[in-house]
Amino acid sequence: MAASVLAQHLLTGISLGGAYALIAVGYTMVYGILRLINFAHGDIFMMSGYFMIFAMASFPWFVSIPLVLIVTILLGVGIEKAAYAPLRSAPRMSVMISAIGVSYLLQNLATYLFTAIPKAYPEIPILKRIFHFGDITTSLVTIMTPVLTVELVILLMQLINHTKIGMAMRAVSKDTEASRLMGIKVNSTISMTFVLGSLLAGIGSILFFTDRMTVYPYSGSLPGLKCFVAAVLGGIGSIPGAVVGGFIIGICETFLIAFGYSTFSDAFTFLLLIIILLVRPTGLFGEAATDKV
Numbered sequence: 001m002a003a004s005v006l007a008q009h010l011l012t013g014i015s016l017g018g019a020y021a022l023i024a025v026g027y028t029m030v031y032g033i034l035r036l037i038n039f040a041h042g043d044i045f046m047m048s049g050y051f052m053i054f055a056m057a058s059f060p061w062f063v064s065i066p067l068v069l070i071v072t073i074l075l076g077v078g079i080e081k082a083a084y085a086p087l088r089s090a091p092r093m094s095v096m097i098s099a100i101g102v103s104y105l106l107q108n109l110a111t112y113l114f115t116a117i118p119k120a121y122p123e124i125p126i127l128k129r130i131f132h133f134g135d136i137t138t139s140l141v142t143i144m145t146p147v148l149t150v151e152l153v154i155l156l157m158q159l160i161n162h163t164k165i166g167m168a169m170r171a172v173s174k175d176t177e178a179s180r181l182m183g184i185k186v187n188s189t190i191s192m193t194f195v196l197g198s199l200l201a202g203i204g205s206i207l208f209f210t211d212r213m214t215v216y217p218y219s220g221s222l223p224g225l226k227c228f229v230a231a232v233l234g235g236i237g238s239i240p241g242a243v244v245g246g247f248i249i250g251i252c253e254t255f256l257i258a259f260g261y262s263t264f265s266d267a268f269t270f271l272l273l274i275i276i277l278l279v280r281p282t283g284l285f286g287e288a289a290t291d292k293v
Helices: 003-034 041-056 061-087 092-114 140-162 164-174 176-181 186-212 221-234 239-258 262-279
Strands: 130-133 136-139
Touching: 003 041, 003 136, 003 140, 003 164, 003 186, 003 221, 003 239, 041 061, 041 092, 041 186, 041 221, 061 092, 061 186, 136 140, 140 164, 140 186, 140 239, 164 176, 164 186, 176 186, 221 239, 221 262, 239 262
Parallel strands: none
Antiparallel strands: 130 136
């Protein structure tokens, strides 16, 4: 394989990995605080794709993007308030079943409202600008995705480590009851986690669908599962781990398709999940949890 072709596939893989990383961070943040795998997260990402289709039908792209991000955040927070908050004191399994129920609800709601026929994702002109670097041809979104991902994650880490709300998030993730006794508003802190997770899912949706151009009711299902695998691979609960996991899966998937193994690209992701759980259950950056007695 020529060096230019290799570089082209690597750039595509890094770009895909960046979109996966943004969505995986949403999984890992919610798990870090609630110990909940938010299975509806991939479907929030899918709904964000539909929001952009309808927003761009009425508004220019520079109005549509912030509008879509706001509506995606409202959807994520609304799901948390309606489906997860009432189960705060319920067994963890009940909350997980609720998350699966919300996932199926969003998929079927999208099918009912928008039909199962794939809809064309609108073209955002600035993101589709083409650049030529020697033999390599790429679009702005491909270059921008990994850069934006790294910048957003650095900002997120700064927020978590150096702000009052970040300190509250870290406290709630360690001990919810102790945090409540110390005067931390636990429900507000959890809602803020969903705000950040949904915002990243919305941004990831724009970057992902701009390159893939179609949205359908189940278009968030498989990417959502892959992003969950990325979070587990990096060490669920670890934000840098989720980012690294997203990039690994994106690059591996792209090269498998490039070498003619597209049939096995999805299976590889879940094979990787099995291997990491057998070899290192806590993931690459995860820490072994200690049970409280």
